[in-house]
Amino acid sequence: MSNFMPMLYAFWDSDITYSFRKSRVAVISALVLLAMFLTAIFAPSLAPQDPFNIAELDLFDSELPPAWAEGGSAAYLLGTDTQARDVLSSIMYGMRISLLVGFASVILAAVMGVALGLLGGFLGGIVDAVLMRIADVLLSFPPILVALLINGILRGALPSSAQAESALIVLILSIGLTNWVQYARTVRGSTMVERRKEYIEAARTLGTGKLAIMIKHILPNVLGPVLVIATINLGMAVLTEATLSFLGVGMPPTQPSLGTLIQIGNEFLFSGIWWVVVFPAAALAILVLAVNLLGDWLRDALNPKLR
Amino acid sequence: MTPQITPDDILSVQNISKRFDVSEPFLNRLLERRPRRILTAVNDISFDVPRGKTFAVVGESGCGKSTVARLLMGLHSPSGGTIRFEGDDITHMPPGKPAALRRRMQMIFQDPYASLNPRWRVRDIIGEPLKNFGICKTRAEVTREVEKLLSQVGLNPADAKKFPHEFSGGQRQRLSIARALTTRPELLICDEPTSALDVSVQSQILNLMKDLQDEFNMSYIFISHDLAVVWYMADVLAVMYLGKIVEVGPKEEIFGNPQHPYTRLLMETVPKLTVGGAERAPVAGEVPNPISPPPGCAFHPRCPMANDTCRSVAPALNLREGGQKSACHAADEGRLKPWLRLAAE
Amino acid sequence: MSLLELDNIVVEFPTRRGPLEAVKGLSLDLDEGEILGLVGESGAGKSITGAAITGLIEPPGLIRSGEVRLRGARIDNLPADKMRRIRGKEIGAIFQDPLTSLNPVYTVGEQLIDTMRVHLGLDQKTARQRAIDWLAEVGIPAPEARLDQYPHQFSGGMRQRVVIALALCAEPKLIIADEPTTALDVSVQAQILSLLKRLCRENGTAVVLVTHDMGVIAETADRVAVMYAGRLVEIGDVKQVIEEPLHPYTRGLMASIPQIGIRDRRLTQIECAMPGLRNPAPGCAFAPRCPRAMDHCHSIRPAPQDAGTGQVACHLYGETS
Numbered sequence: 001m002s003n004f005m006p007m008l009y010a011f012w013d014s015d016i017t018y019s020f021r022k023s024r025v026a027v028i029s030a031l032v033l034l035a036m037f038l039t040a041i042f043a044p045s046l047a048p049q050d051p052f053n054i055a056e057l058d059l060f061d062s063e064l065p066p067a068w069a070e071g072g073s074a075a076y077l078l079g080t081d082t083q084a085r086d087v088l089s090s091i092m093y094g095m096r097i098s099l100l101v102g103f104a105s106v107i108l109a110a111v112m113g114v115a116l117g118l119l120g121g122f123l124g125g126i127v128d129a130v131l132m133r134i135a136d137v138l139l140s141f142p143p144i145l146v147a148l149l150i151n152g153i154l155r156g157a158l159p160s161s162a163q164a165e166s167a168l169i170v171l172i173l174s175i176g177l178t179n180w181v182q183y184a185r186t187v188r189g190s191t192m193v194e195r196r197k198e199y200i201e202a203a204r205t206l207g208t209g210k211l212a213i214m215i216k217h218i219l220p221n222v223l224g225p226v227l228v229i230a231t232i233n234l235g236m237a238v239l240t241e242a243t244l245s246f247l248g249v250g251m252p253p254t255q256p257s258l259g260t261l262i263q264i265g266n267e268f269l270f271s272g273i274w275w276v277v278v279f280p281a282a283a284l285a286i287l288v289l290a291v292n293l294l295g296d297w298l299r300d301a302l303n304p305k306l307r
Numbered sequence: 308m309t310p311q312i313t314p315d316d317i318l319s320v321q322n323i324s325k326r327f328d329v330s331e332p333f334l335n336r337l338l339e340r341r342p343r344r345i346l347t348a349v350n351d352i353s354f355d356v357p358r359g360k361t362f363a364v365v366g367e368s369g370c371g372k373s374t375v376a377r378l379l380m381g382l383h384s385p386s387g388g389t390i391r392f393e394g395d396d397i398t399h400m401p402p403g404k405p406a407a408l409r410r411r412m413q414m415i416f417q418d419p420y421a422s423l424n425p426r427w428r429v430r431d432i433i434g435e436p437l438k439n440f441g442i443c444k445t446r447a448e449v450t451r452e453v454e455k456l457l458s459q460v461g462l463n464p465a466d467a468k469k470f471p472h473e474f475s476g477g478q479r480q481r482l483s484i485a486r487a488l489t490t491r492p493e494l495l496i497c498d499e500p501t502s503a504l505d506v507s508v509q510s511q512i513l514n515l516m517k518d519l520q521d522e523f524n525m526s527y528i529f530i531s532h533d534l535a536v537v538w539y540m541a542d543v544l545a546v547m548y549l550g551k552i553v554e555v556g557p558k559e560e561i562f563g564n565p566q567h568p569y570t571r572l573l574m575e576t577v578p579k580l581t582v583g584g585a586e587r588a589p590v591a592g593e594v595p596n597p598i599s600p601p602p603g604c605a606f607h608p609r610c611p612m613a614n615d616t617c618r619s620v621a622p623a624l625n626l627r628e629g630g631q632k633s634a635c636h637a638a639d640e641g642r643l644k645p646w647l648r649l650a651a652e
Numbered sequence: 653m654s655l656l657e658l659d660n661i662v663v664e665f666p667t668r669r670g671p672l673e674a675v676k677g678l679s680l681d682l683d684e685g686e687i688l689g690l691v692g693e694s695g696a697g698k699s700i701t702g703a704a705i706t707g708l709i710e711p712p713g714l715i716r717s718g719e720v721r722l723r724g725a726r727i728d729n730l731p732a733d734k735m736r737r738i739r740g741k742e743i744g745a746i747f748q749d750p751l752t753s754l755n756p757v758y759t760v761g762e763q764l765i766d767t768m769r770v771h772l773g774l775d776q777k778t779a780r781q782r783a784i785d786w787l788a789e790v791g792i793p794a795p796e797a798r799l800d801q802y803p804h805q806f807s808g809g810m811r812q813r814v815v816i817a818l819a820l821c822a823e824p825k826l827i828i829a830d831e832p833t834t835a836l837d838v839s840v841q842a843q844i845l846s847l848l849k850r851l852c853r854e855n856g857t858a859v860v861l862v863t864h865d866m867g868v869i870a871e872t873a874d875r876v877a878v879m880y881a882g883r884l885v886e887i888g889d890v891k892q893v894i895e896e897p898l899h900p901y902t903r904g905l906m907a908s909i910p911q912i913g914i915r916d917r918r919l920t921q922i923e924c925a926m927p928g929l930r931n932p933a934p935g936c937a938f939a940p941r942c943p944r945a946m947d948h949c950h951s952i953r954p955a956p957q958d959a960g961t962g963q964v965a966c967h968l969y970g971e972t973s
Binding site: 368476478507508509511514539562572575578580 | 693694807808809810837838839840841842864865866867868870871890891894895904905906908909910911912913917918919920921922923925
Binding site for chain 2: 197198199201202203204205206207208217220221
């Protein structure tokens with residue numbers, strides 16, 4: 001325990017934390033993201049209303065504008081939609097889903113990509129060739145299309161009754177299986193470089209097996225860029241999910257993500273009920289922007305050449 | 308050459324070769340109608356390493372000396388020939404196996420910055436062979452043994468928790484040596500261990516290596532391009548050129564009266580620390596491309612004594628007066644002039 | 653007047669935790685046609701000194717104080733475009749790695765001709781002929797044909813010869829050679845050094861030869877300066893410094909170099925290692941490792957004083973001994 005304070009100080013004083021403290025953009029983005037995470041996690045306690053509990057809805061309060069506009073009510077800060085659902089609460093719950101899908105798909109993509117990249121880079125030969133050709137094919141399609149494709153296949157495989165419940169899993173799988181390629185390529189490249197280094201030769205002469213070399217020796221040395229890719233990827237994953245939901249093949253209205261909310265609200269845009277679509281869209285934009293800015297800072301901070 | 312493994316030799320290498328296929332990818336070859344390209348890095352080499360002594364392999368880049376080291380450790384598989392360690396055949400054994408034999412031979416590498424895993428702590432780096440070979444079973448044993456080894460190579464035992472980047476180049480080489488000593492090897496193969504170090508650090512490491520050799524009665528195979536270092540460390544040495552041994556024998560004889568023009572060239576081009584002496588007469592040319600070596604004796608394009616035989620027939624290693632062997636037609640035919648000793652007296 | 657004067661230069665690298673001084677108060681001078689060796693181990697600051705002369709210190713590093721004078725005129729504070737004109741025309745450079753010193757996408761001829769046209773104002777035809785002459789001068793066979801080849805088509809030693817030609821073709825009065833033979837095989841080193849020496853003598857070009865290899869210095873240089881931890885510790889004629897070094901560091905260095913024919917059981921070694929740049933100790937930087945350190949060596953830093961054929965920065969010599 002006596003080590004803790006010096007360790008904490010060392011961490012606070014380390015190059016990367018210093019760089020973080022110095023960058024206002026990074027600090028603000030991180031704070032915004034933190035606020036969004038906390039909101040998402042504690043949504044049931046924080047949200048003024050549970051918009052999907054029909055018992056809480058009062059149809060007389062439908063289509064109310066935001067609190068600062070004429071006719072608005074303080075109980076519904078950002079207004080309500082045609083079914084009296086509070087927009088603010090919907091955003092909080094929607095953020096939950098968006099972030100959940102985003103994180104889960106990034107983790108899936110990262111694990112899969114790193115594993116395949118390691119295997120391809122270390123084993124070389126035909127394993128590497130096959131993996132890289134699959135990656136090439138995947139990369140030649142726009143990611144949304146691939147996600148749509150995987151989504152369609154998975155949905156087709158499921159009976160229609162199960163589709164609503166499994167929408168979450170299907171979304172995570174579709175986005176995750178689309179995005180693993182970037183991780184695989186980077187890790188493969190780094191693996192091929194590390195594989196030739198003398199400490200790997202030394203490990204081989206000391207009797208360390210191939211699997212142990214891959215996981216214990218090479219993996220720690222190739223993980224660096226993965227964090228940066230994951231952070232930037234998170235923004236993309238959230239956007240992809242929003243797109244799929246907007247197109248109607250993502251989260252259903254009973255369990256909407258920010259994208260679904262935008263889709264629902266979109267229909268009412270021209271009838272003057274602008275707040276139902278604008279606020280969820282703004283929330284989505286801020287989320288993705290904060291993630292991207294943080295990812296940019298991280299990439300520059302971890303780049304040894306720019307220090 | 309009849310294999311003679313005397314009980315005094317710890318390692319015996321017979322007719323070892325290694326060929327690498329460096330052809331272009333199949334499709335390119337097909338479309339551009341190119342033949343396969345084979346690089347013969349090591350070409351039919353034989354030598355014996357006497358127990359308890361240092362056997363040096365000298366040569367410039369591309370001569371194959373590093374490949375020889377890797378062949379001995381099993382990192383490459385030979386294309387031909389046999390390697391015997393204490394009489395047991397280890398020719399095609401993978402690195403690290405069989406454990407009982409391999410733990411008796413270890414290797415240290417040239418680049419102190421690439422030979423230690425930058426993400427591992429020192430105690431894990433040195434602890435790895437202790438665990439792999441079952442020398443230590445518990446964490447406490449590993450810690451004790453690591454601290455002991457660190458002291459033996461002149462480092463602070465408290466440094467076990469540090470990372471490699473916290474050490475200087477010379478200290479990292481000490482760490483590599485400590486890692487190699489974990490299994491108490493009888494044979495240590497050193498691939499240019501001091502080439503990347505400053506001169507004043509080099510002397511520390513060389514002295515350490517000599518002390519350790521005496522203390523643990525180890526045999527060394529010492530690979531280097533620096534003749535002065537080889538003079539200091541070796542008992543027996545072999546000079547390699549383009550994958551072949553051109554001269555081999557006891558150090559004193561080879562330095563005193565080299566019997567191959569390439570050895571003489573190397574001796575002459577060692578920078579001397581005397582000022583105002585005769586200018587070295589540099590020999591022209593560079594090491595040719597090992598993929599397409601010259602016919603006959605590989606050295607003939609640069610050799611002042613090359614004749615037609617040299618250009619067409621590869622010479623064999625023959626015994627000379629001093630006790631060493633060299634592969635040279637000029638020496639066979641008595642055309643090699645006496646050697647004026649230019650080394651410092 | 654000397655060709656080149658370094659007057660008490662300090663090269664500093666600002667870092668988050670405070671500035672690091674890589675070169676601390678170095679003064680040297682170089683006469684026309686002289687070959688000066690600048691010797692030191694890694695971290696001694698010799699390459700940075702070479703970079704300070706050519707104005708190529710990587711930012712944010714800078715020359716914080718002191719002057720670099722070429723023929724009496726200051727060059728360390730020139731604006732970028734004036735410095736560019738000096739580089740190449742007055743000062744040439746040869747670096748360690750011949751592969752990266754040449755631009756891989758231009759032929760050797762194009763690089764030579766371009767340099768001569770810019771710095772000497774020659775027309776295409778004359779420059780081309782001169783380029784062929786230079787290639788022949790540095791010993792490249794069939795120069796006319798090789799003029800139109802790319803750097804990767806040359807071997808390491810040949811490339812370094814081209815780099816030498818490139819450095820000399822604008823007829824500079826001074827060349828900074830930073831470890832010119834370290835990346836080459838031993839048998840090629842001798843050829844390159846002998847070439848460099850001959851051409852510099854013939855053209856009256858002065859050379860600052862930066863290296864860690866004393867053997868190279870012994871063969872090539874007229875005078876040698878020894879650096880340790882960013883400072884000059886000894887400078888003098890090469891024969892004196894090598895055969896009878898004055899500074900204990902130089903003595904230790906010379907004694908720790910293995911030499912063929914010497915039969916000592918152990919090499920002399922200097923204990924520990926050169927101190928890092930951070931938090932330099934007061935007093936002589938070498939004192940912790942010096943077998944002859946006296947009490948005041950640890951607190952008072954010795955200034956260079958005249959001794960031997962040049963100067964030594966050591967309390968064992970001069971008035972403070």
